[in-house]
Amino acid sequence: MTKSKMTSLQRVLTTLGHKEPDRVPLFLLLTMHGAKELGMGIKEYFSKAENVVEGQVRLLNKYGHDCYFGFFYAPTEIQAWGGEVVFYDNGPANSGEPFINNIDQIKTLEPPVIADTPVLQEVLKTIRILHEKAAGEVPVLGVALSPFSVPVMQLGFEAYLDLIYNEPKLFDRLMAANEHFCVEWANAQLAAGAAAICYFDPVSSPTIIPRDLYLKTGFQVARRTIAKIKGPTATHMASGRCLPIIDDLAQTGTGAVGVSADEDLGILKQACRDKLTVIGNLNGLEMIHFSREETDRNVKNAIDAAAAGGGFILADNHGEIPCQVPDEVLLAISDAVRTHGNYPQ
Amino acid sequence: MADSNMADRESTFKNALLSSDTDAAGKALDEYLADKTVLEFVEEVVVKVLDEIGDGWQKGEYALSQVYMSGRICEDLLEKVLPDKTVLRKDKPKIALALLNDYHALGKRIVYAVLRAGGYQLIDYGRVESEELVRKVKEDKIEILLISVLMLSSALNIKEIVKSLSHAENKVNIVVGGAPFRLDRKLWQEVRADAVGYTATDALHIVRTLEGDNSND
Ligand code: B12
Numbered sequence: 001m002t003k004s005k006m007t008s009l010q011r012v013l014t015t016l017g018h019k020e021p022d023r024v025p026l027f028l029l030l031t032m033h034g035a036k037e038l039g040m041g042i043k044e045y046f047s048k049a050e051n052v053v054e055g056q057v058r059l060l061n062k063y064g065h066d067c068y069f070g071f072f073y074a075p076t077e078i079q080a081w082g083g084e085v086v087f088y089d090n091g092p093a094n095s096g097e098p099f100i101n102n103i104d105q106i107k108t109l110e111p112p113v114i115a116d117t118p119v120l121q122e123v124l125k126t127i128r129i130l131h132e133k134a135a136g137e138v139p140v141l142g143v144a145l146s147p148f149s150v151p152v153m154q155l156g157f158e159a160y161l162d163l164i165y166n167e168p169k170l171f172d173r174l175m176a177a178n179e180h181f182c183v184e185w186a187n188a189q190l191a192a193g194a195a196a197i198c199y200f201d202p203v204s205s206p207t208i209i210p211r212d213l214y215l216k217t218g219f220q221v222a223r224r225t226i227a228k229i230k231g232p233t234a235t236h237m238a239s240g241r242c243l244p245i246i247d248d249l250a251q252t253g254t255g256a257v258g259v260s261a262d263e264d265l266g267i268l269k270q271a272c273r274d275k276l277t278v279i280g281n282l283n284g285l286e287m288i289h290f291s292r293e294e295t296d297r298n299v300k301n302a303i304d305a306a307a308a309g310g311g312f313i314l315a316d317n318h319g320e321i322p323c324q325v326p327d328e329v330l331l332a333i334s335d336a337v338r339t340h341g342n343y344p345q
Numbered sequence: 346m347a348d349s350n351m352a353d354r355e356s357t358f359k360n361a362l363l364s365s366d367t368d369a370a371g372k373a374l375d376e377y378l379a380d381k382t383v384l385e386f387v388e389e390v391v392v393k394v395l396d397e398i399g400d401g402w403q404k405g406e407y408a409l410s411q412v413y414m415s416g417r418i419c420e421d422l423l424e425k426v427l428p429d430k431t432v433l434r435k436d437k438p439k440i441a442l443a444l445l446n447d448y449h450a451l452g453k454r455i456v457y458a459v460l461r462a463g464g465y466q467l468i469d470y471g472r473v474e475s476e477e478l479v480r481k482v483k484e485d486k487i488e489i490l491l492i493s494v495l496m497l498s499s500a501l502n503i504k505e506i507v508k509s510l511s512h513a514e515n516k517v518n519i520v521v522g523g524a525p526f527r528l529d530r531k532l533w534q535e536v537r538a539d540a541v542g543y544t545a546t547d548a549l550h551i552v553r554t555l556e557g558d559n560s561n562d
Contacts (some may be wrong), residue, residue, distance in 0.1 A: 086448070091498025094447055157451035161410055165365060210408045239528065241405050261528070262405065285497060285529035322497055 131193025
């Protein structure tokens, strides 16, 4: 294989193997921009797999990045558990009032069945069609929320912190139910054609809990869960920090980590070298105002800091680009990767 | 009290908070109150230590769960030593706190705890939509309005609120905070807020500054 003829999938696999591909792979993790392409409201767009497929295809054609993103919005999983989802015109859907309003409910909580959950079936259908369209050339990314992070939406953050600190038995019971669901959900997406699962786990970030608590909680959960996921995973901190737990993350069995703009990309890369692929770390919220020059500079700086030796995918810091980011900025990112991202550097 | 002794007490208190040890924090307070007043404790210890923990969080030294637990413990301790509904600070501006549009109440909860621990009385509007918030603020003649959000979409809605409240009878100072403001340091100006805070103790300092400004009127 000559480097200049790499497909997106080859490019991504090469970098995940800590070798240099033809150029730095780019993941534009776009969700709501697909609705804009189709001239549709966000709620309507995510009601049917066909819309999301069409949106993803148009976005890939427009920006020429290196993945399809099968993600709808985090609270699809909450819908599966029977919880409420609130849609907005100018932003991602959110979970509504937590469906666990009394922690005793945890005692009898049963994980949802994927086959019985319409919204999850739409996600699987999206992945299936995108996988066919990709014809082995573009990886399709799936998303599963970590069993340890999803309770913020199940119970609310305050109640969840109280649970972690004060109710070890109920905490374990909740993790068991969530781990069961997470493994099934991740594996269903892999079976539908996802090349890898993005394991969103920001509650494990040192931004949210201290490392000693992580080692007793989120770390154990991740080790058990990732071991049962039958495909590669990338752990994402959703813009929370990760440097103090890099070695621990590597021990969870994950292959990559989505990193924050709050930490130095060069230092992160050093810490991850040959252990974890670094995904990041353009600040998605600042991106809304990036000029063309700033975009070019930020992309170049990221590549200078982290691209050498492979093990690097350029992306935003959160794992989803806000819908307010203009098309011009996305095009400028795509251009800048082609200008500055060619190997050898 | 010797300075070193004072520093010891402070660090004992801070460590108690960081390790969520309510009993140790309570003991530190009792020792302090043997020769100081509650207000002195608030000023010399609570605010200082919470500040350090908030700054440490910004720098990545501490975690949010520690910020949350520290605020809660201080709030609880002060509720206990203060007689019912006593306000440490008299003749204060009318302050309200709200969570706008989204369902993420933790930021607001922490800000509430810290302001209470700092001796302030404030109205908690809970989770509100824009119109309701504007109506309440006007009705209650609020002077300082603190808004917490987690979603960018909610943050962007603040612009309209600022506009609507510019017609209020009295000047409403609008202070904003929450993750999107921390991650985009220009956002607060874009939504035309009067001030922004990046940690919960920032709320305390901003309220104090605004209070100073008001009393000069
Ligand atoms: C943990 C996390 C998650 C967890 C839990 C989220 C939750 N709370 O429900 C999970 C994995 C579930 C998650 C999911 C999502 N998330 Co999230 N998540 C985070 C993360 C890492 C921390 C959020 C958090 O809860 N922090 C705790 C609160 C208390 O912190 P805080 O708001 O900063 O508050 C502190 C200060 O700012 C201050 N403060 C707060 N309010 C106020 C008010 C005043 C007046 C003052 C002075 C100070 C102040 O005091 C607090 C303590 O010091 C952030 C990124 C980050 N680095 O912060 C993203 C983030 C909040 N997520 C984001 C998004 C978009 C989502 C999703 C919508 C993604 C999707 N498409 O589905 C979902 C929706 C979740 C839902 N509930 O429906 C975005 C929101 C901004 C945006 N782009 O719109 C963020 C900011 C990431 C990013 N970089 O863009 N997420």
